[in-house]
Amino acid sequence: MALHFSAEEFAAREARVLAAMKTQKLDAMLLFAQESMYWLTGYDSFGYCFFQCLVLTADGTKVLMTRAPDLRQARHTSNLQDIRVWVDKGEASPVLQLKEILFELDLLGTRLGVEYDTHGLTARNGRLIDEHLASFADLVDASEVIPPLRAVKSPEEIVHIREAARLADRALEAGIAEIRPGADEGRILAAMQGAVFEGGGDYPANPFIIGSGADALLCRTKTGRRVLDTQDQITLEFAGAYRHYHVAGMRTVVVGETRPRHLELHDAASEALAAVEAEMVPGKSFGDVFDAHARVLDGRGLLAHRLNACGYSLGARYAPSWMDWPMFYRGNPAPIVPNMVLFAHMILMDSETQTAMCLGRTYLTTEGLPEALSLAPIDLVARG
Numbered sequence: 001m002a003l004h005f006s007a008e009e010f011a012a013r014e015a016r017v018l019a020a021m022k023t024q025k026l027d028a029m030l031l032f033a034q035e036s037m038y039w040l041t042g043y044d045s046f047g048y049c050f051f052q053c054l055v056l057t058a059d060g061t062k063v064l065m066t067r068a069p070d071l072r073q074a075r076h077t078s079n080l081q082d083i084r085v086w087v088d089k090g091e092a093s094p095v096l097q098l099k100e101i102l103f104e105l106d107l108l109g110t111r112l113g114v115e116y117d118t119h120g121l122t123a124r125n126g127r128l129i130d131e132h133l134a135s136f137a138d139l140v141d142a143s144e145v146i147p148p149l150r151a152v153k154s155p156e157e158i159v160h161i162r163e164a165a166r167l168a169d170r171a172l173e174a175g176i177a178e179i180r181p182g183a184d185e186g187r188i189l190a191a192m193q194g195a196v197f198e199g200g201g202d203y204p205a206n207p208f209i210i211g212s213g214a215d216a217l218l219c220r221t222k223t224g225r226r227v228l229d230t231q232d233q234i235t236l237e238f239a240g241a242y243r244h245y246h247v248a249g250m251r252t253v254v255v256g257e258t259r260p261r262h263l264e265l266h267d268a269a270s271e272a273l274a275a276v277e278a279e280m281v282p283g284k285s286f287g288d289v290f291d292a293h294a295r296v297l298d299g300r301g302l303l304a305h306r307l308n309a310c311g312y313s314l315g316a317r318y319a320p321s322w323m324d325w326p327m328f329y330r331g332n333p334a335p336i337v338p339n340m341v342l343f344a345h346m347i348l349m350d351s352e353t354q355t356a357m358c359l360g361r362t363y364l365t366t367e368g369l370p371e372a373l374s375l376a377p378i379d380l381v382a383r384g
Helices: 007-023 034-041 068-077 094-104 123-133 147-151 155-178 185-198 213-217 260-279 286-299
Strands: 028-031 053-057 062-066 083-085 111-114 138-141 209-212 232-242 245-255 311-313 324-327 341-350 355-364 381-383
Touching: 007 028, 007 034, 007 147, 028 034, 034 053, 034 062, 034 147, 053 094, 062 068, 062 094, 068 083, 094 123, 123 138, 147 324, 155 185, 155 232, 155 245, 155 355, 185 209, 185 232, 209 213, 213 232, 232 355, 245 260, 245 341, 260 286, 260 341, 260 355, 286 341
Parallel strands: 028 111, 062 083, 111 138, 245 381
Antiparallel strands: 028 053, 053 062, 209 232, 232 245, 245 355, 311 324, 311 341, 341 355
């Protein structure tokens, strides 16, 4: 088996989930989030694009139902012993096969928690779950059972996270080395992603964001690459990924002469990031962190140019996004506790002057002030 954690680690995680299930009076959980399956058992696959379910009962029994291509995948990457295969044929429904497993596990008439809030369960399959199982058992939305447990990282996880941080720094260094007038975005991107792969890392859960010129103001990827002008700007959002754990960073790099607006926005972003760091301590909430970001930027007259969120938790995530629960936004009561991995991004997009300035890095929370996981400086970078 290709397991990245000790048996003791997996046992401790399972115990925490079973305790949470007991608190919520759940007789079993139907897990559809690939992140939950990986965290609990090591099972590593992109087979969640099809129907698959990990059944976890209150006594710790685990049964994975998946397709044939993932049978050997589960055997090789997880500690699961009971793996069932559903077969694609005609009008056969995997949900009905899942129902048979639940009968076998004597779960008729019980209280079942379902992970609805995940890309691993499409709306159509969710409706089939409700249609076929509502009369079988009491279905409860249990989407919020495991994410808070995953948000606090163990010592074994932090080892992988520090490796992801090292890869993130290598990616940024490789990307900056390629940035100059006449550089192709594709080459910059290849250098960054190549640095992660060459360093032993993984595919990120979402594509790196790269955009120059007017596209430097975008927060998403798009098709097409351009060549940098003599006077330009380029925004990079990237992550080191190791054993699916992510450490993200964000920078806007100036090409050619630095305009006063770039300097002004970088100064504001730096001040906001420092204010965020001061709030990223136990006893504060995710809402408090966002408020610190907004207080600085709004005080500088930048309300129209900032976003309504300024970061989020990171961990072991699968496509389509490396963003994890919870997020920094106004009024979010989720508490800051030690051993969270949190990405804070100060994103400023001035559409009037077509100026971008983004500054972000990832932190490990402690009993006091957070530790920046990246060793890269946050000074404004200009490439002539």
